[in-house]
Amino acid sequence: MEEEKLELKTKVNYLEVILGFIGIIITIILGKMFLKTDILFFKLLMGIGLGYALTRAYTGFAGSVNRAYNTGSTKLMRTMMFMFFISALLTTAFLLKGNPVDYNLWINPINVGLILGAILFGFGMSFSSCCATGVLTDLVTGLPRAFITLVFFSIGVFIAFPIQNTASWVTNSWFSTEVGKQLAGGVYLPDLFKGDGLEGYLGALLLTGVLCSIVIIIGYAYEKYRKKNGTYLGHPMEKTQGELEEIDIKRFKLFSTETYYHFFVKPWTLKQGAIILSILFTLLMGVTKAGWGASTPYGIWFGKFLMILGVSPESIVSFTKMSADAFTTPFFEHAASVQNFGIVIGTIFYLLSAGKLKETFTSELHITKKEIFLFALGGITMGIGTRLSNGCNVGALYTPIANFSLSGWIFFIFMVLGGILGNTVAKKLNERGL
Numbered sequence: 001m002e003e004e005k006l007e008l009k010t011k012v013n014y015l016e017v018i019l020g021f022i023g024i025i026i027t028i029i030l031g032k033m034f035l036k037t038d039i040l041f042f043k044l045l046m047g048i049g050l051g052y053a054l055t056r057a058y059t060g061f062a063g064s065v066n067r068a069y070n071t072g073s074t075k076l077m078r079t080m081m082f083m084f085f086i087s088a089l090l091t092t093a094f095l096l097k098g099n100p101v102d103y104n105l106w107i108n109p110i111n112v113g114l115i116l117g118a119i120l121f122g123f124g125m126s127f128s129s130c131c132a133t134g135v136l137t138d139l140v141t142g143l144p145r146a147f148i149t150l151v152f153f154s155i156g157v158f159i160a161f162p163i164q165n166t167a168s169w170v171t172n173s174w175f176s177t178e179v180g181k182q183l184a185g186g187v188y189l190p191d192l193f194k195g196d197g198l199e200g201y202l203g204a205l206l207l208t209g210v211l212c213s214i215v216i217i218i219g220y221a222y223e224k225y226r227k228k229n230g231t232y233l234g235h236p237m238e239k240t241q242g243e244l245e246e247i248d249i250k251r252f253k254l255f256s257t258e259t260y261y262h263f264f265v266k267p268w269t270l271k272q273g274a275i276i277l278s279i280l281f282t283l284l285m286g287v288t289k290a291g292w293g294a295s296t297p298y299g300i301w302f303g304k305f306l307m308i309l310g311v312s313p314e315s316i317v318s319f320t321k322m323s324a325d326a327f328t329t330p331f332f333e334h335a336a337s338v339q340n341f342g343i344v345i346g347t348i349f350y351l352l353s354a355g356k357l358k359e360t361f362t363s364e365l366h367i368t369k370k371e372i373f374l375f376a377l378g379g380i381t382m383g384i385g386t387r388l389s390n391g392c393n394v395g396a397l398y399t400p401i402a403n404f405s406l407s408g409w410i411f412f413i414f415m416v417l418g419g420i421l422g423n424t425v426a427k428k429l430n431e432r433g434l
Helices: 002-009 012-032 038-056 065-069 075-094 113-126 134-141 144-167 176-181 189-193 200-229 236-243 255-264 269-287 295-310 314-321 337-351 359-364 369-388 393-402 405-431
Strands: none
Touching: 002 269, 002 314, 012 038, 012 314, 012 359, 038 134, 038 337, 065 075, 065 113, 065 405, 075 200, 075 269, 113 144, 113 200, 113 393, 113 405, 134 144, 134 337, 134 359, 144 314, 144 359, 144 369, 189 200, 200 255, 269 359, 269 369, 269 393, 295 314, 295 369, 337 369, 369 405, 393 405
């Protein structure tokens, strides 16, 4: 019986495996040959790593709220807090004894735009079951849903560009600190603890740890409440991740199906994914002096699409209040676009190398008219929300928190509230058959 169980668990589609490794090698070679700068090539590699980690760990920022609401499990949200703290700790290695102004830190403004944008973003991701980065991985795992979301996400970003670039309630911060004023105008936490003996970073890290701990404690309390009420379901993949066995050293053979399964197929735990994402984020900070962003390119892509249809670059620049370079720069010369492309490639590579691409890709191809409407609604509200809050779940939440910006925590609070609102509305619509 154990042998049958092992055989089933370690069954691998080797045709997909071969295609996966050939494909990733070709992608890297072509990237090195044709991408114009080392930074572009680095961005491609980072994107591949991010996409691989997000997919193999079955993780994503949208799930932090959606899973908690729908299943009662806060494990993903609690793991995110672990990732936020680790990322902030690692980022300190660059900022301590350095000049934070030399980095492109996302110390976002604190204002009405941040709050409203976070609510809209949380609301939208409850309908589309993804976020700005999740929509890229979902192009492979849930094409119809992700494609519709991406199209309307891009429209939302584009139509809200002028608001982001001109509205004082989006650009000006209610509160700011010394370093914050020199960056995007928000609150830089180390400025609040200048007398701690480590230029404010000890106090900022301790505060970050306290805030992460508060969220974790609330998460456990919420799970307890759901279990007492009999409404706790748990998330199926989280259960699977928790039950996966370690490699059997006694039976270890380098060239065996079981060994391949453990090294390339077996899903990572949420915590393993969080550690890898933290390392990749730190590499981005060290090499590019900036964090992780994803949503701005979507609006740029829509602008490029309009140019293909005959709209002049001058008209697009006049409308968006942005530089012409943003829309005239070729796709593979735009660093953020290359990184987003890499995320899709990383997703495909994991699914191919794990022999799961065909099975995964074909599992979510059917879509109803109602779902089209809901995914479009989710996409456009997320897109608009990113411009009001100056970022998405990576640009307004993860990166700012890791960069010691108070704005990231405010975004988190209102994003959760927006997610609860969106899931509540979606539930009501489903109950009424709408």
